[in-house]
Amino acid sequence: MxxxxxxxxxxxxxxxxxxxxxxxxxxxxxxxxxxxxxxMCFPDLYEIGMSHLGIQILYDMLNSFxxxxxxxxxxxxxxxHAIMKDKDIxxxxxxxxxxxxxxxxxxxxxxxxxxxxxILQILDLSKIPFYSKDRTDADPIVIxxxxxxxxxxxxxxxxxxxxxxxGETSYRxxxxxxKSCRKNGYDRSDFIRKAGKIPGIYAPxxxxxxxxxxxxxxxxxxxxxxxxxxxxxxxxSDLSDTYYPLKPVVPxxxxxxxxxxxxxxxxxxxxxxxxxxxxxxxPIRARDEKKLEGYAREMLANTGHEEISLSSLSSSDxxxxxxxxxxxxxxxxxxxxxxxxxxxxxDAFSLDVMSKVQDIKKSVMTFAPEAGSQRMRxxxxxxxxxxxxxxxxxxxxxxxxxxxxxxxxxxxxYETEDDMIKIAELSNDIAxxxxxxxxxxxxxxxxxxxxxxxxxxxxxxxxxxWAKMNTMDEFRYKAHVVNEAMxxxxxxxxxxxxxxxxxxxxxxxxxxxxxxxxxxxxxxxxEKGCMFDAWTETFSFEPWKEAFEECQVDPAFYYNRERSxxxxxxxxxxxxxxxxxxxxxxxxxxxxxxxxxxxREKCSGCGAAKYHGGVCYES
Amino acid sequence: xxxxxxxxxxxxxxxxxxxxxxxxxxxxxxxxxIPVRYSEGFxxxxxxxxxxxxxxxxxxxxxxADVELTEPVSSEEALxxxxxxxxxxxxxxxxxxxxASSENAMAAVKYARYTVKTKDPDVCDIIPDCIRKxxxxxxxxxxxxxxxxxxxxxxxxxxxxxxxxxxxNIINMLxxxxxxxxxxxxxxxxxxxxxxxxxxKKNDLEIKRIDQYTISDGRIISLDEIGTWIQ
Numbered sequence: 001m002x003x004x005x006x007x008x009x010x011x012x013x014x015x016x017x018x019x020x021x022x023x024x025x026x027x028x029x030x031x032x033x034x035x036x037x038x039x040m041c042f043p044d045l046y047e048i049g050m051s052h053l054g055i056q057i058l059y060d061m062l063n064s065f066x067x068x069x070x071x072x073x074x075x076x077x078x079x080x081h082a083i084m085k086d087k088d089i090x091x092x093x094x095x096x097x098x099x100x101x102x103x104x105x106x107x108x109x110x111x112x113x114x115x116x117x118x119i120l121q122i123l124d125l126s127k128i129p130f131y132s133k134d135r136t137d138a139d140p141i142v143i144x145x146x147x148x149x150x151x152x153x154x155x156x157x158x159x160x161x162x163x164x165x166x167g168e169t170s171y172r173x174x175x176x177x178x179k180s181c182r183k184n185g186y187d188r189s190d191f192i193r194k195a196g197k198i199p200g201i202y203a204p205x206x207x208x209x210x211x212x213x214x215x216x217x218x219x220x221x222x223x224x225x226x227x228x229x230x231x232x233x234x235x236x237s238d239l240s241d242t243y244y245p246l247k248p249v250v251p252x253x254x255x256x257x258x259x260x261x262x263x264x265x266x267x268x269x270x271x272x273x274x275x276x277x278x279x280x281x282x283p284i285r286a287r288d289e290k291k292l293e294g295y296a297r298e299m300l301a302n303t304g305h306e307e308i309s310l311s312s313l314s315s316s317d318x319x320x321x322x323x324x325x326x327x328x329x330x331x332x333x334x335x336x337x338x339x340x341x342x343x344x345x346x347d348a349f350s351l352d353v354m355s356k357v358q359d360i361k362k363s364v365m366t367f368a369p370e371a372g373s374q375r376m377r378x379x380x381x382x383x384x385x386x387x388x389x390x391x392x393x394x395x396x397x398x399x400x401x402x403x404x405x406x407x408x409x410x411x412x413x414y415e416t417e418d419d420m421i422k423i424a425e426l427s428n429d430i431a432x433x434x435x436x437x438x439x440x441x442x443x444x445x446x447x448x449x450x451x452x453x454x455x456x457x458x459x460x461x462x463x464x465x466w467a468k469m470n471t472m473d474e475f476r477y478k479a480h481v482v483n484e485a486m487x488x489x490x491x492x493x494x495x496x497x498x499x500x501x502x503x504x505x506x507x508x509x510x511x512x513x514x515x516x517x518x519x520x521x522x523x524x525x526x527e528k529g530c531m532f533d534a535w536t537e538t539f540s541f542e543p544w545k546e547a548f549e550e551c552q553v554d555p556a557f558y559y560n561r562e563r564s565x566x567x568x569x570x571x572x573x574x575x576x577x578x579x580x581x582x583x584x585x586x587x588x589x590x591x592x593x594x595x596x597x598x599x600r601e602k603c604s605g606c607g608a609a610k611y612h613g614g615v616c617y618e619s
Numbered sequence: 620x621x622x623x624x625x626x627x628x629x630x631x632x633x634x635x636x637x638x639x640x641x642x643x644x645x646x647x648x649x650x651x652x653i654p655v656r657y658s659e660g661f662x663x664x665x666x667x668x669x670x671x672x673x674x675x676x677x678x679x680x681x682x683x684a685d686v687e688l689t690e691p692v693s694s695e696e697a698l699x700x701x702x703x704x705x706x707x708x709x710x711x712x713x714x715x716x717x718x719a720s721s722e723n724a725m726a727a728v729k730y731a732r733y734t735v736k737t738k739d740p741d742v743c744d745i746i747p748d749c750i751r752k753x754x755x756x757x758x759x760x761x762x763x764x765x766x767x768x769x770x771x772x773x774x775x776x777x778x779x780x781x782x783x784x785x786x787x788n789i790i791n792m793l794x795x796x797x798x799x800x801x802x803x804x805x806x807x808x809x810x811x812x813x814x815x816x817x818x819x820k821k822n823d824l825e826i827k828r829i830d831q832y833t834i835s836d837g838r839i840i841s842l843d844e845i846g847t848w849i850q
Contacts, residue, residue, distance in 0.1 A: 004631055009822055012676045017634040025646070025706060250646060252632075252639045304646030336657055359661050 005092040006080075014080045018253045019046035022072075022094040025250040026302065028059070029095055030069040036175055037103040038062055038070040039093045039140070042111070043118035044534065046074045050249065051257030053311060054146065055109060058167045060245035068175060071095040072249075073106075075118045076125065078531065078538060084125055091125035100126035104178065106140045108159075110148030113511040114504060114534035116155055119144075120526040123158065130523055132160045132205050137188050141178070141195075150233075150280050151460040151571040154514035154522065156204035160192050163201055164574055165234030166266075168242050170200045196227055200234030203227070207573075209516055215557050217515065217568040232575040233280070237613035239266055240288035244295055247302045259307035259340065260299040262292055264324065268313040269599035269615055271606075273381045273590050274370070274412065276459035277313055279583075280576050282606060283614035284599060289320035293327050300337065308332065309340040316345035317600070325353045333357060346392030351399045361444075365396040368407040372422030378593040379414050381586070386426070393430050397437045403448045404430055410478045410499070411456040411470040414591060420478055424485035424497075427451045431491035449491075452498045453482060455505035458559075459512050460571045461578065463586035468562040469509045475502040503541040507533070509559035515570040518558070521551045579607035620688045621717040623724065623846045624701075627680040628673060632708035637672040643709070644684055651700040656687040670724035670831050670842065671731065671796055674803075681732070681830030683724040683842050685717065694849040715846025722833075730779060730832040730839055731796035733804040734789050736825040743788045749814040750783055750790075761810045763802070774810060777802050779839065793839070796831060 004011065004021055011017040040059055042049030049055060049072070062070035071093035076084065084091070090099045100106055106128070108119055123130055128139050135142075144152065145163035152162040163170065174195055181191040189205075196203030206227045210218045222229060236242050248260075267284035268277065296308055308328060312318060328339050339357040344350040346365065354363070369389055371377045377384060393404060408423050427449050434447035455475045458467045470478070479499040486497045511518060528543035548555050563569065565584055572580075582605065589596055596604050599615045609616035628640070635643070645665050648655045657663035670683040694714045701711040721727070737743060753759055759775040777800050780793035790811075795802055804826050812819050832839045 008676060011634050017675075018636070018639065021631040021634050023631045023706060023708060025650075025704075252635045252643060254639075254642065301650065304649035306645070306649065336663055 003097065005097040006089070010080070010083055010087075010089075014083070015077060016046075016253055018251075019074065020076070020080070020094065022097070024252060025304075026247045027095055027249050028063045028070070030063075032069055032096065032098075034067075035069045036067055036105070036178065037098075038068055038105045038107060039073050039100050039103045040070055041073045041106060041108045041122055043075050043108055043115045043122055044111075044532075045077060046251070047253060047255045049074045050251045050255040052109070052111070053245075053261050053263060054167065056245040056248045056261075057243055058107070058171075059249070060247070061168060061243040062171065064243065065172070065175065067179070069096075071103075073100060073122070075115075075121055075532070081121065081125070081531070090127055091122065101128055101139060103140045106142045107163075108142070108144045109146040110144050110152070110155070111146050112534060113148060113154075113508045116511060116522050117526045117530045117533055119155060119158060120522060121531050124526070131157050131519075133157070135160070135188070137186060141188075141191070147277065147280065148512075150276070150574060150576065151513065152202065152204070153209075153516050153570040154511050154518040156202075156516060157519040159204060160188075161195055161201055161203055163234075164231050165200045166236050167234075168236045169234045170198055173198045174201065193224065193227070199232065202231045202574075204516075209570075215554075217570065220568065220570075220573055230573060230575045233577065235281075235577075235611055235613070236266075236285070237611060239285045240291055246295060246298045248299065250303045250305070257309070258305065259309050259338075260296065260303060260305045261309055261311050262296055262299075262324075263287065263311045264292060264315065264318045264321075265312045267614060269317050270314060270383060271381050271586070271596050271598065271604070272370070273379070273463040273586055274409065274456060274459075276462050279461045279578050281313070282576070282578055282599075282608035283611060283616045284317070285614035286319055289323050289327075292324055293331075296328060297331070300332070306336060307338040307340060309342065312343065314345075315341065315343045316347075316350065317598075322349060329353070329356055346396060348395065351395055355399055361400070361402075363401065364403040364405050364450075365393070365401045366405045366407070367392065369426065370407065370409050371412060371419060372408060372424070372426050373419045375593055376412060376415060376419040376422070378595050379590045380409075380412055381590070381596055383595065383598060386429075389426070390429065390433055393433055394437050397434050397447075402434070402445055404450070406430070406449065406451045408451065408453045409456045410453045410482065411475055413456075413458075413464055413467045415478075417481060420481045421485040423451065423453065423482050424489055424495075427486065427495045427497075428489035428491050431489075431494040434494075435491075447491075447494050449495045450498065451486075451495060452500075453479065454500045455502055457505055457509045457512055460569070461574075461576050461583070463583045463590055465513065465569065465583065466563040466565065466567075466587065469506070469559040471556075471560055472502040472506055475505065501536070504533070504539060506555070506559060507541075507544060510555050511558075513570070514558050517553060521547050521553050524551055577606070577608040577610055582606045620691050621719060621721070622686050622688055622692075622697075622849075623713075623715050623717050623842065624684045624686065625712040625843045626682050626684065627678075627710040627712060628682055628708065629678045629680075629710075630708040632706065633676050633678055636675060637669070640682075640709075641667065641669065644686075647701065647704055648686070650704045651697075653686075653692060653697060653700070654689045656689045668723050668725060671728050671801075673828060677826055677828060679828035680712070681828055681841070681843075683831060685723045691716075691849060697849075713843055713846070714849070715843070716849045717846050721845060724831075724842055726798065727833040727842060727845070728797035728831045729795065729799075729834050730793055732780075732791070732793045732829040732832070734791050734827050734829055735804060735808060736787070736789050736827075737819070737823055738825075739823050742819065742823070743785070745815045745817075746783050746790065746811070747785065749811045750781055752814045753778075753811055754781060759810050761806055761813075763806060772802075774802055774806060778807060781807070791829075793832070 062068050141160045143161040144159050192203045209220045212218045265286040267281040370382045458464045524547040532538040655665045666687040697714045777795035782791045
């Protein structure tokens, strides 16, 4: 076993040293001689990163290649960060404890915008230059992927390559190219240029952007004629026949997801107009139910986890949901294994299943109406009516549930004050329904409704990608309107109302639809100490404000401005299958509150059919 | 059936906390299909308990876990599957049946053996003399710090053995441990140093727990000797 990169003295002085030592069950150790060294990074704490299925899939896939050793690296918490800076200790991979800078590849997943400064921490501690243009042959190839890579521009100057789409398909080609380039007198920029022609791979340094006087993009063009002008996303067309991590690493410390995760399908048939995941993962593709049964057995045996959870954007749309649920219950419920079934629509079937796997007295029934009024739910194409919600709640109350959680958004396009007030009214109606449904003598306890609102952030590749996002003051006013309306409700004592922080939402909004000119703001913010911005205990808005001012970048240009349909958007060079024409049509439908049917009801011709898979080809 | 498992904890795993070691064993038992008994109630948990927690950063070759089974498993079979599933830094050393009436490991512990290795050659020179002085003394009073206050205690009766191996520069001590007269090896080292009017730097000492003991018929015996091999 290798020695640890950190001394005993340091490890005993930091919070949870287990984050940095590896040696977990199912961690992969190889003899590094002659292998391509790949460091896979989730730029947040170990406990968060270890819970991510995507990284587990890629770790498993890359280590299944005989010529690669893939290891893991995570952000180091602020306590160790200070020590490593002070003592000049370079960042290391968890398995070998070798310096990240000595690796061939550093892969970073971009799961949310608020981890962007953590990318800079990883590079900084690894002693790798922030900007791709400043790197030499002594540095690894730094590549990113994940949902935020669908608009990589704000961080693209930090990356040599960007992988757009699902990771299972193009890595082998990339590694083969790397090997052949290594054999024939390696030249970094030559490799990057060639890699930029592999399907799904974007090489930011091979492109440049020019701007109009008003700040909008004038032209995005390739520096060399042979570079592709459109990068098409990669997807796995047959999910039943691909990699699945049957021996996931088992952390010693409790990860956020301390359980076996079974991805039953990828993509979503519902065209919610605010949802980026629903758009970029189109078309929906299901995994074979019989295969999933085998995965569940093997993964539980290989990890010893005491819980298994289904994962998908909307589990109720999985065609074999009843079969898989019944299988899990029959096979495992008697073996002290908890079964968790998130994102289920509330109906007779799901209530029956849930009553078998949970303690009803303790569990909370969750609904995401997203908007309070039917008008607004039609605007966002959330195919859920008030009757659906009330019927679901009635059945839940009759089944013994007394706690309901409701999720809403504020600041959606075309929103009126009445839509906001309806959030409070719907919360009240549900509380009222409990008292109408359950006779007084049968009530165990009071009903408890927890309503939460988050602030809407327009995302690329959604029908709302052109929308003007609200300012912090507007958000705070809207939360105030809802809060006041809650107080006026008859059952307000049974309702608790929470709202998210407006400043983090605005920052997320800036970077979600940003361009390359934001990279310097990120560097400045990092230099001012911004890190772990997704964590309330470490987030501070003030240094961000200063960073924008010092870089002379106006945040409002990025978030508080409506774009016209003919403006060139920073992510226009990416082709996700879903066409701009479709997104425009959907935005126009939104304005008029016209509901678009889901993929199984009727094809709306979004464009994803060109991937020749999934729901588009179900007969 | 009540079973006692002896295990070691070495290498990088010294940074895994006591609580996480418990979680480790719960998952290990499930990977091995060991028929562990679960508690009753709505959130059942494995009936599993451990001996005196090992401080973070310390290696040990004498850790104990007691677990209840719903049906018997032979020691050989259990060891084979546990050893196939465990990480190298946690070695499963034995798997033995306990009498239904026997005390659990935590309550049974009365003594623990530690070795202390020091890197400082000057310290090695003075240690034999300090050990002699301490052993001859009737009263060795040291200040014991607890979370709330400091108390003076005489540790001399709590030291059963104290020796120095000058070949490997290792101090070997058998001292009181457990829920009543628990003392830490660091405290003994502090007392030793005081005979030479000096103090040890904490990081210069490499302390390892060798084993934990109980008292049976007036004899100090290893917790490992309480159980019996399961055929």
